[in-house]
Amino acid sequence: xxxxxxxxxxxxxxxxxxxxxxxxxxxxxxxxxxxxxxxxxxxxxxxxxxxxxxxxxxxxxxxxxxxxxxxxxxxxxxxxxxxxxxxxxxxxxxxxxxxxxxxxxxxxxxxxxxxxxxxxxxxxxxxxxxxxxxxxxxxxxxxxxxxxxxxxxxxxxxxxxxxxxxxxxxxxxxxxxxxxxxxxxxxxxxxxxxxxxxxxxxxxxxxxxxx
Amino acid sequence: xxxxxxxxxxxxxxxxxxxxxxxxxxxxxxxxxxxxxxxxxxxxxxxxxxxxxxxxxxxxxxxxxxxxxxxxxxxxxxxxxxxxxxxxxxxxxxxxxxxxxxxxxxxxxxxxxxxxxxxxxxxxxxxxxxxxxxxxxxxxxxxxxxxxxxxxxxxxxxxxxxxxxxxxxxxxxxxxxxxxxxxxxxxxxxxxxxxxxxxxxxxxxxxxxxxxxxxxxxxxxxxxxxxxxxxxxxxxxxxxxxxxxxxxxxxxxxxxxxxxxxxxxxxxxxxxxxxxxxxxxxxxxxxxxxxxxxxxxxxxxxxxxxxxxxxx
Numbered sequence: 443x444x445x446x447x448x449x450x451x452x453x454x455x456x457x458x459x460x461x462x463x464x465x466x467x468x469x470x471x472x473x474x475x476x477x478x479x480x481x482x483x484x485x486x487x488x489x490x491x492x493x494x495x496x497x498x499x500x501x502x503x504x505x506x507x508x509x510x511x512x513x514x515x516x517x518x519x520x521x522x523x524x525x526x527x528x529x530x531x532x533x534x535x536x537x538x539x540x541x542x543x544x545x546x547x548x549x550x551x552x553x554x555x556x557x558x559x560x561x562x563x564x565x566x567x568x569x570x571x572x573x574x575x576x577x578x579x580x581x582x583x584x585x586x587x588x589x590x591x592x593x594x595x596x597x598x599x600x601x602x603x604x605x606x607x608x609x610x611x612x613x614x615x616x617x618x619x620x621x622x623x624x625x626x627x628x629x630x631x632x633x634x635x636x637x638x639x640x641x642x643x644x645x646x647x648x649x650x651x652x653x
Numbered sequence: 654x655x656x657x658x659x660x661x662x663x664x665x666x667x668x669x670x671x672x673x674x675x676x677x678x679x680x681x682x683x684x685x686x687x688x689x690x691x692x693x694x695x696x697x698x699x700x701x702x703x704x705x706x707x708x709x710x711x712x713x714x715x716x717x718x719x720x721x722x723x724x725x726x727x728x729x730x731x732x733x734x735x736x737x738x739x740x741x742x743x744x745x746x747x748x749x750x751x752x753x754x755x756x757x758x759x760x761x762x763x764x765x766x767x768x769x770x771x772x773x774x775x776x777x778x779x780x781x782x783x784x785x786x787x788x789x790x791x792x793x794x795x796x797x798x799x800x801x802x803x804x805x806x807x808x809x810x811x812x813x814x815x816x817x818x819x820x821x822x823x824x825x826x827x828x829x830x831x832x833x834x835x836x837x838x839x840x841x842x843x844x845x846x847x848x849x850x851x852x853x854x855x856x857x858x859x860x861x862x863x864x865x866x867x868x869x870x871x872x873x874x875x876x877x878x879x880x881x882x883x884x885x886x887x888x889x890x891x892x893x894x895x896x897x898x899x900x901x902x903x904x905x906x907x908x909x910x911x912x913x914x915x916x917x918x919x920x921x922x923x924x925x926x927x928x929x930x931x932x933x934x935x936x937x938x939x940x941x942x943x944x945x946x947x948x949x950x951x952x953x954x955x956x957x958x959x960x961x962x963x964x965x
Contacts, residue, residue: 451716458763461790462756468794469752476818486794487670487824491831494787498839501846503776506763506786510778512840513930516848517860523868545698546705546771553773557712568708599696600933602779603865605872630867632860635879638870 454504457493464489519633524552525644528577529622536615538623539608540601541592542580543573549603555625559647570623570650578620584609585616624649669907674823680748680801681946682826686788687746689938690762693781694739700731702771713772721767731768734761745792748802752793759789781935784836788829795825826942827906833939834903837919841899853896855888862888862929869931878929891925898922905943916943 464486471482497507526548527535540548558565584590588611592601609615626644630636703725710725718724738761744754766782767775777783796817844852851857859882866873873879881887898918904911923937 445714445716448714448716451714451720455720462759465790465794466756472796480820483794483824487828490787490791490828494832494835498835498842501839501843503778505767505776505778506783508776508778508783508835508839509843510836510839511776511843511847512836513861514840514843514847514852516852516857517864519860521864521867525870545701550770550773554709554712554771557773562711565708565711569706572706594696599693599781599935602932602935604874604927604931604933605869606874608872630870632863632867632882633856636863636866636870636873 450502457504458506461490461493517632519631520629521632522627522629524555524647525626525628525639526551527624527626528574528581528618528620529624531619531621535624536618537608538577539580539590540605541590541607542577542609544580544590544592544594547601547603548605549601555648563648566625566648567650567652570648574620574623574650577623581609581618581620585611585618622650665907670824670827671820672823673819674821674826675819675947676796676800676822677947677950678945679795679797679822679826680799681944682788682829682942683748683751683792683797684746684801685938685941686785686792686829687742687758689936690758690782690785690789691739691742691746693785693935694735694742694762694765697769699765699769700728700735702728702768703731704728705771709771717772717775721772722764723768723772725771731765734765738762738765745789748798749805751798751802755789755793755797759786759793762786762789779932779934779936784829784832784936784939787832791825791828796821797825829939829942830906833936833942834906836936837899837902841896844899853892855885855892858892858895859883859888862891865931874931875928878931881929894922912943916940 464482468479468482468486471479493504494507497504498509501509501511503509503511526538528538529535543551555566580590580592590607590609624646625648626639627647628639628644630639703723705725707725738758741754741758741761744750745758762782763786766777766780766786769780769782770777799817799822848857862878862881864878866876866878881891898915901911902915902919905915919940920937923934926932926934
C-alpha cells in the first residue's frame with residue numbers, strides 16, 4: 443500500500459509543473475497565429491481557475507495553490523499556549539525576546555514544538571543546544587551593539603506575528619548569560635481578561651539542559 | 654434553454670477574461686508583483702534556514718523535499734538561489750526578458766517559499782510568495798512588458814506587425830486579481846467548512862480578537878483585542894463585517910463598484926487584524942493590483958491641460 447501523503451506530494455508537484463508548462467505553451471504561442479495564441483491562453487486560464495478553485499473548495503493545500511486557512515479554527519473558551527523562557531547562569535528564568543530566534547519566527551517554532559511534543563519529543567534535545575547558542579549570541583549582540591539579529595533594516599517586511607521588543611540594552615538584565623531554555627504549556631480562558639500565568643499555573647514540557 | 658444558458662456562460666467568461674484591457678495596467682501589475690517579491694526576499698535570511706540542525710527536519714517527508722527541491726544543509730546553494738531569484742525579479746521589475754525571468758523567478762520562489770518556514774508548514778501562505786509565484790507564472794505567458802519597461806535594442810519592427818489585441822492585457826491581470834480575491838473567498842469558505850456558521854458569532858470573533866493577548870501575555874501591541882472582545886456591539890459588527898466582506902470580495906473581479914468598496918475595506922480589515930490580533934498580512938500590498946493605474950496615469954498626464962479622462 444503506497445503512502446497516500448507521498449502520492450499527494452507528487453500529484454501536487456505534477457500540478458505545479460503542468461501550470462508552468464501551460465504558461466510556457468501560451469508564451470510560445472505568441473509567435474503563432476492569433477487563434478492559436480487565444481486557444482493556448484484559454485487552456486491556461488481554464489486550468490488555473492479550475493485548479494485554484496478546486497484547491498480552495500476542497501480545503502487541501504497544494505502550495506502555491508493555497509486554500510488560505512485564515513484563522514478558521516473554532517475556539518472553545520479554554521485554550522492552551524506555549525511560553526518560552528531562557529535560563530541564566532544562576533538558574534533564574536527570563537522571558538525570551540523572539541527577535542533572538544531570527545531567522546526563525548516564534549510562530550514556526552511554536553508549531554514545530556507542538557508537532558514535536560506529539561510525535562517525536564526527543565528531537566528537542568537535538569536542536570536545543572543550537573537554539574540556546576543562538577539566543578545567547580543574540581543577547582550578547584544586543585548588549586554590545588544595541589541591536590538584535592531580528593531587528594534587520596527599518597523597512598524590512600515584518601514577521602507575520604508582530605510582537606513588541608522585550609529586551610533592551612538597559613533592561614536591567616545585562617550581562618545576561620543565557621545557558622538554558624525552558625518551554626512551558628499553560629491553559630487560559632479566552633472569555634476572561636488575559637493574564638501572565640503564575641509559575642504554578644504552567645507545566646514544563648521541554649527543558650535544556652535537562653535537570 | 655440549455656443553449657441559451659451555455660451562451661450566457663460563455664459570454665460572461667469572455668467578459669471577465671477577454672474584454673479589452675490596458676497595457677499600462679498589466680505593466681503596473683508586473684511592477685507591483687516583482688517589487689513586492691523583492692521586498693520580501695531581501696527582508697529575510699531564507700538561505701540560512703537551510704543550515705538548521707537536522708533535528709528540525711524530523712517531520713519532513715522525503716517526497717515533500719523532492720516536491721520543493723529542499724535538501725537541508727546547503728545554505729551556500731540557497732544563497733545562490735536567492736541571488737539568481739533577485740536578479741530575475743529585477744529583470745521582471747524593469748521589463749527586460751520578462752517571460753524567461755518571470756518563469757525563473759517563479760521556480761526559485763516556489764523553492765524558497767516553503768524553506769522560509771523550514772517545511773513546518775507545506776502551505777506557507779502568509780509569507781509573501783504565494784501570490785508572487787502564481788502571478789510570475791502568469792506574467793511569463795503575458796505581454797506584461799508592452800509598457801513601462803526598459804527598452805532593449807532589438808531589430809526594426811516589421812511594418813506589417815499589427816498591435817496586439819486588447820484582450821491580451823486583461824486575462825493576466827484578472828487572474829492575478831483572482832488569486833487575491835481567493836484569499837478572502839477561501840478564508841470565508843474555510844471558516845464555514847471547519848467551524849460552520851458558529852465562527853461568525855460575536856462570541857467567536859471576540860475570542861479570536863484576544864487569542865494572542867492570551868497566548869503572549871503582557872506582549873500586546875495595543876490591547877485593542879480586549880476592547881473589541883469586551884464590547885457586544887463591536888464583536889457583533891465585526892462578525893457581520895467578516896461574513897459580508899470575505900464572501901463579497903470576489904465580486905471585485907467583475908464589478909467596478911465592488912472594487913471601490915471592497916478594496917479599501919480590505920485595507921481596513923488588515924489594519925484591524927494587525928491592531929487586534931497582531932498579525933501582519935504581508936500580501937496586503939497585492940491589493941494594489943485592483944487600482945486602475947492607466948486611469949491614474951491619464952489623470953496625471955491630463956492635469957496640465959485641465960481635462961480629466963472618462964471612467965475609473
